[in-house]
Amino acid sequence: MSTNAAAPGNTETFDxxxxxxxxxxxxVTASLLRRRPDLRIAIVEPAERHYYQPAWTLVGGGAFNIDDTVRPMSSVMPGHAHWIKASASAIEPGQHTVRLDDGRSIGYRRLIVCPGLRLAWDRIEGLEATLGRNGVTSNYRFDLAPYTWQLVRELKGGKALFTQPGMPIKCAGAPQKALYLSCDYWRTQRVxxxxxxxxxxxxxxxxxxxxFVPSLMKYVERYRTSLAFGSNLVSVDGARKVATFAVKDANGSVARVEKPFDMLHVVPPQVPPALVSESVLADQAGWCEVDHATLAHPRVPDVFALGDACSAPNAKTAAAVRKQIVVVADNLLASLDGKPLPxxxxxxxxxxxxxxxxxxxxxxxxxxGKLLPTFPLNPTVPRASAWHLKASFLPWLYWNGLLKGREWLTASTAQPAKPANQAKLSA
Known part of the structure; x- marks a missing residue:
């Protein structure tokens, strides 16, 4: 595994x-190398640590150890890949190159765009200054999920606010997972x-x-939770313990409403990274444009995308990535071979x-919104078996399956490609 694939001033080209x-x-790198071990693949990634983010909601609910959600990046990097420890600063499809923040450039025959999205904490005034103190937390950050659990354990009375910004966001169910696990603990503690x-x-x-709404509403009612629709968090005053929301009424009028809190769980707005949104690959919303079926770029056919940064209107979850990996791997290799995308x-x-x-x-x-259950059970019913799947099996599957290129339970039910502009789903 190389970390110096291209010297400054030179351009090295990879498959x-x-x-x-x-x-x-x-x-996707692991899956490609399992199919074709002789491919020269470079992964551009500056981080030293890799996170299993889906467990952070469990950490915030006292059901998972935060230390089990992180491993060294070197331990998950596919052995035959070239790891370039830098950030991509620009994509130049016309030159088949990616520019790096250290001044280097690297070339490609095919490009896979999957830098994730950006958590826009800065779009909520005052938030960054008070995160991790004054009762303000978020399960969307590694260092804050344990603070969520601390606040939940310590709260015996008062006001608890939970927020969810506009779509799209990573795992759109995560904001209410924080709500349900907190309320369930308070219920068991009789507070x-x-x-x-x-x-x-x-x-x-x-x-x-x-x-899924009827099943979820039963828990909203069980926990006596008030729902405030059309209520978007815009600022936080941690010292005063006051959150301000832009609240839209039935007529579309927006007013600012201050709400005091003892605990505030925030989910930040989430946006495409500038690398993508400022490139020619972006769609009108700033995401990397893809054909929703093939995950190939419709205007730049040697580019593919998957994960949170791509424009496909699916839920942005690790489970989606697990299925997308197979599609991109199969289609990219077919593209290299000059064949139709299968x-x-x-x-x-x-x-x-x-x-x-x-x-x-x-x-x-x-x-x-088509239901695609893996198991022959009513998917809307809460189950203990699904808890064990979430808390035990899926983390194991992530580290030992998805990241290793083992494509278990990844068959797609999709039919031949439809036009790219399919109906969008917000979940």
Missing amino acids: VVVIGGGAAGIG LDQIDVEFNLAGDVLFGVAA ARYDGYGACPLTVEKGKVVLAEFGYG
Whole structure:
């Protein structure tokens, strides 16, 4: 494994350059090398650590050890890949090159864009100054998930606010997972009656796939949670313990409303990275444009994308990446061989909704909200078996399957490619 694939001032060309060493980048590289070990693949990734982010909601609920969610990047990097420890600063499709922040450039025959998205903490005034103190936390950050659990354990009464920004976001069920696990703990400690719980959602639905809403509403009612739709967090005053929301009424008018809190769980706005949004690869919303079925760029055919940064209207989850990896690997190799692209992505994503400690609603769905359950059970029913899947099996599958190129349970139900502009799904 090389970390110095190209010397300053020179351009070395690889068969495949992968931008990003997250789940998508590591997973697709491992899958490509299992298919064709002689490929020269470079992964551009500056980070020294790799995280299993889906468990952070469990950490915030006291059901998972934060130390088990992180490993050295070197331990997950595919052995035959060239690891370039730098950040990509620009993509130049016309020259088939990627410019790096250290002044180097690298060339490619095929490019895979999967740098993830950006958590835009800065778009909420005052938030960054108070994160991790004054009762303000978020399970969307490694160092803050344990603080969530600390706040949950310590709160015996008062006001608890939970937020969800506008879509798209990573794992759109995660904001309410934090809510449910917190409330379940307060219920077991017999303090829930002393806590006023409110869930502020920028959108107008609890969950974007209607089939799961009735099951979730039973827990909202069980925990006596107030739902505030059209309520978007815009600023936080940690010292005063006051959160300000832009609240939209039925007529579309927006007013600013201050809400005091004792605990505030924040989910930040999430946006495409500038590397993508400022490139010619971006769609109108700033995401890397792809054909929703083949995951190839419709205007630049030697570019593929997957994961959170791509424009496919699926739920942005690790489960979606697991299916996308196979599609990109098959189609990229066919492209190199000058053959038609054979694989199709059906929009599959999964969101194991932890509605209480020990039970999960295993929401699996694809484009248009079509239910795509893996198991022959009613997917809307909370189950203990789904909890064990979420808390035990899926972390193991991530480290030992997805990141190793082992494509278990990854068959797609998609039919031949449809036009790229399919109906979008917000979940």
